[in-house]
Amino acid sequence: MKGLYCKPGDQGDVKFVLQETNVPSNLGSHQVKIQVKSCALSPVDFKLYDDLKLEKEHVPVGREIAGVVLQVGPKVTFFQADDEVVGILPVDAEQSGLCSTVVTDEYNLVQKPEKVNWFEAAAVIKDGLRAYTALHTLARMAAGQTVLVLDGAGPFGLLAIQLAHYHGVKVLATALSPEDQKFLEELRPSVARVIRVWDSKEDLVDSCLEETGGLGVDIIIDSGVRLYEEEPEAQRHCPHKHDLLTLLSVGGHWVTTEQHLQLDPPDSHILFLKAASLSFLNDEVWTTSRAKQGRYLHILKDVMDKLCTGTFRPQLEDPVPLYEATVSMEMVQRKQARKRIAVKL
Numbered sequence: 001m002k003g004l005y006c007k008p009g010d011q012g013d014v015k016f017v018l019q020e021t022n023v024p025s026n027l028g029s030h031q032v033k034i035q036v037k038s039c040a041l042s043p044v045d046f047k048l049y050d051d052l053k054l055e056k057e058h059v060p061v062g063r064e065i066a067g068v069v070l071q072v073g074p075k076v077t078f079f080q081a082d083d084e085v086v087g088i089l090p091v092d093a094e095q096s097g098l099c100s101t102v103v104t105d106e107y108n109l110v111q112k113p114e115k116v117n118w119f120e121a122a123a124v125i126k127d128g129l130r131a132y133t134a135l136h137t138l139a140r141m142a143a144g145q146t147v148l149v150l151d152g153a154g155p156f157g158l159l160a161i162q163l164a165h166y167h168g169v170k171v172l173a174t175a176l177s178p179e180d181q182k183f184l185e186e187l188r189p190s191v192a193r194v195i196r197v198w199d200s201k202e203d204l205v206d207s208c209l210e211e212t213g214g215l216g217v218d219i220i221i222d223s224g225v226r227l228y229e230e231e232p233e234a235q236r237h238c239p240h241k242h243d244l245l246t247l248l249s250v251g252g253h254w255v256t257t258e259q260h261l262q263l264d265p266p267d268s269h270i271l272f273l274k275a276a277s278l279s280f281l282n283d284e285v286w287t288t289s290r291a292k293q294g295r296y297l298h299i300l301k302d303v304m305d306k307l308c309t310g311t312f313r314p315q316l317e318d319p320v321p322l323y324e325a326t327v328s329m330e331m332v333q334r335k336q337a338r339k340r341i342a343v344k345l
Contacts, residue, residue, distance in 0.1 A: 003096030038118035062097035128303030143168035145218035153180035216249030
């Protein structure tokens with residue numbers, strides 16, 4: 001049985017390989033054996049593995065899985081054989097989700113609705129979790145607020161927009177290209193304003209303040225931040241941190257994905273004057289800490305329910321076969337894929 005694994009190189013390069021692996025023969029008390037039908041691909045965060053002291057020669061690739069339960073451990077209560085399930089393998093998992101059969105704890109899984117296909121289930125579960133974590137857990141979203149979603153046409157940004165619309169929140173979104181702009185303008189429910197960050201004639205701060213009557217936005221969900229005026233080409237569409245602080249409203253909340261965000265004393269003073277707050281979006285905390293396991297499973301179940309009812313409408317690439325997973329994963333790791341990719345097993 002083959003799975004996809006990767007090994008970081010000496011010069012920062014990453015090599016992805018399909019290699020043989022074995023499934024544990026004996027199940028633990030609360031473990032479940034699953035026949036994987038689909039696995040979504042997300043970038044591997046090697047820095048996180050270093051931070052958690054998870055030293056592995058080959059890191060398993062593919063953690064968002066959907067499949068059928070083959071066997072359950074003696075104390076499993078959530079599932080039984082032939083149940084259709086979806087979930088996220090923990091960051092310390094030994095197996096790749098691209099193996100035809102995997103073993104994991106029952107606490108990492110929820111039931112997959114019958115109306116949801118395998119590929120959508122696997123592709124949406126992580127981005128849906130991130131959207132819930134950002135808007136509900138961290139930003140405490142409420143009806144009537146205004147949210148700015150940066151890179152709204154990305155897989156995560158799209159679900160954040162749809163979740164905000166569902167709860168009666170006014171949405172502003174940025175487009176990184178004319179294609180993204182067209183896509184966002186055609187969304188229903190419609191985005192209140194699409195801000196063309198690819199167009200140097202349109203200013204992010206002015207657009208947001210104009211749309212909110214000068215009051216600023218209540219919630220900001222970023223997809224990267226420029227810390228300095230001069231940044232690499234890859235971050236040319238990312239807003240400067242001062243811009244986001246400027247357009248944040250009184251009592252507003254900024255949720256950032258930028259791990260290395262640095263706030264100088266004047267930046268903190270702006271937050272203080274606005275009684276605003278900052279949170280870091282790390283959706284891995286749900287599986288690295290079991291303190292809120294029940295809430296985590298509730299979120300996963302709600303994500304599947306919203307996918308089933310059409311609240312979440314993801315944009316996916318066509319499912320790829322296992323033999324193309326290596327090439328697809330290289331694109332995902334370099335962040336060249338604009339849609340979520342799922343592998344068919």
